Amino acid sequence: MVRLTVNGERHELDLDPRTTLLDALRDHLGLTGAKKGCDHGQCGACTVHVDGRRVLSCLALAVAQQGREVMTIEGLALGVHLHPLQLAFIECDALQCGFCTAGQIMSAAALLGEVEHRRELSDASIRERMSGNLCRCGAYPNILAAIRRVRT
Amino acid sequence: MRPFTYVEGVSVADAAAAVHATPAAMFLAGGTTVVDLMKLGVLAPDTLVDVHRLPLGDIELDDRRARIGACVRNAQLAEHPEIRARWPVVGEALQSGMSPQLRNMSTVAGNVLQRTRCPYYRDPHSACNKRVPGSGCAARTGWDRDAAVLGTSPRCIAVFPSDLATALAILDAIIYTRRGDGGARRLPFDGFHRLPGDTPERETILDHGELVTHFELPDLALARRSHYFKVRDRASYDFALAAAAVALDVERGLVRDARIALGGVATRPWRCSAAEQSLRGKRAEPAAFRAAADLALADAVAGAHNGFKIELARHVITRALTELAIRPG
Incomplete structure (x- = not known):
């Protein structure tokens, strides 16, 4: 078992x-x-x-x-309250077909815990740290925007 | 995937003995290579002995060395502040490979033992002497763009893919093992990986049931000034087309000692000793680095589609050494 x-x-x-x-x-x-x-x-x-x-x-x-x-x-959500990343993905329209979205959000949630000072996360650093999550629709600019929104 | 028996290793000795006793058994650590290749039907062990909970997960440091457990996660090694300070090439190589998720799962020993990405090795329907000895090499007459240009044999041109191993090749690393019969070995990193020759299916000098337990990095003054430079098709998360691990000891503009190894272009971690020696006493500047790079690739042999790697590798060595030479400190 x-x-x-x-x-x-x-x-x-x-x-x-x-x-x-x-x-x-x-x-x-x-x-x-x-x-x-x-x-x-x-x-x-x-x-x-x-x-x-x-x-x-x-x-x-x-x-x-x-x-x-x-x-x-x-x-990830706290009861009926969505996690800030989930809200940010909705607000930034960070998806098209949505198939990669759960992986993107879980990866981003971990990313935010891996760095000591979130505010110092550059766009280049976010891209590098999210490189293991592919989006075949190419929603990357909005995924980046969503993560950036939660960073600050 | 073929059915298999899962066994949780209870001690280093028991795990080694368990694999030793079963011809088709394999060790399982992070699983990122083994599970992937089992799904493809490339590996079909009848027993997996899980070693990832054995007490092999620590990094111990003193003035003389680093002792790195085989099951240390690649992320843990990449982020270690003292490793980054004393052996920067290690952290740089690790950060340039895999995704964060894979670095969290995979282990240091698994990294050094990872299998080639040659598409014909990964496809059970293709001829591949590494996967099925004697079946031929589909890469020789097929899509060889990613194949090796150094250390190849008529039987195999598959690239050895590990970035970490390329870094360890310039650091005088030592590998410690426990054998299935209870013995132990201390193996210099140089010579740990075999050339393909007539037996490309044998990638290292490990025996069946021999478990890597630790890596040792001796303290090395020139390792503090070391660097990894990698070129790949994508901006991130890809295997190397060509990569170089380098270290330099420069005094008043002259090279006292240098270390160079190539990744992504050879069938095993590729130390460039002649190129290193050519730099001693030379001015630490791009012309000398380019001459050393020419030496490093002197024996390279291209196939139909991978000739670009030879010139690319020369540039990679030159660039890596130049970046290191102008780095402050």
Whole structure:
């Protein structure tokens, strides 16, 4: 049995060892926010937090996450209050098709926690730190604007 | 993905013995290479022995050295203030590779042991001597734009992709291992990765079941002035077309000692010893750096589409050394 805490809730799952964390979240827990894009660690659509760090759930075997705390996009809002990044993405129109958005927001949420002084984050630094999240619609300027809005 | 048995390693010795005892077993750490290649059908271990919770996750420092656990996350090493100060090339190489998510997952040993990105290796339907010995090399007659120009053999032209390994190649790094039969080894980084030759499927001198436990970086005065410069197709998050790890010891404008290694153009981490020696006593300026770069690429052999890498690599060496020479401090 694999014990996971996901968005604050404890779960025990009986999983084939081949099951990735992404498939466990989507197919076993019904949390379909994290998306399966490339399934090979190249696009970032599956980004979630494990023990507070952003990781690619498509390359993480669920069985190797025993006891870990996982946060997905479904756990980011505080009740009915959206996370500031979620609001900023809406206000800045930082998406077109939306498929990469959950990964973008989870990646950005981790990014803001990785730097000591958010105000010192340059646009170039945000771009570099977000380079693991691809957007095939090319919404990058507005994604950058949304993150910049939360930075200040 | 083929079914496999998952085993959580309980100690270094047990994990090494468990893989040693099972011919088709592999170690699992961050999983970013192994899980990816299992999904593609390139790797098909029947047992995965998970080593990522073993006590191999610490960075210990003193005046003489750094001792880096095999399972230290690449992000942890890249951000370490003292590593960045004493061996800047390490942090620069790591920051130039992977995405933040991958750096958070993948380990230092996994980085150094990562597999080639050659598209024919990653495609189980193509001929590849590295994946299926004796099956041929589809890259030789196919799309070889990303292939190596140094250290190739008739059987394999696949590039070794690790940025970190390129940096470690100029730092006199030592690799410590635990073998499946209980023994231990201390391996100089030079010679750890093998040339492809007739056996491209054997990428390092590790035996089956031999677990990398630590890396050691000896304190090295010239490493404080070291640098990594990388050229890739994208502005970020891509493998190198050509990269150079360099270090310089300059006194009154003259080079006392230099270190140069190339990444992205060779079949293993590629130390350029002749180029290094050519710089001793020369003025630390672009003309000398360019002459050294010419020496470094003297034996390069291009295929149909990767000839540009030879001139690119010369520029990369020249630029890396020039940037370092004008860097204050």
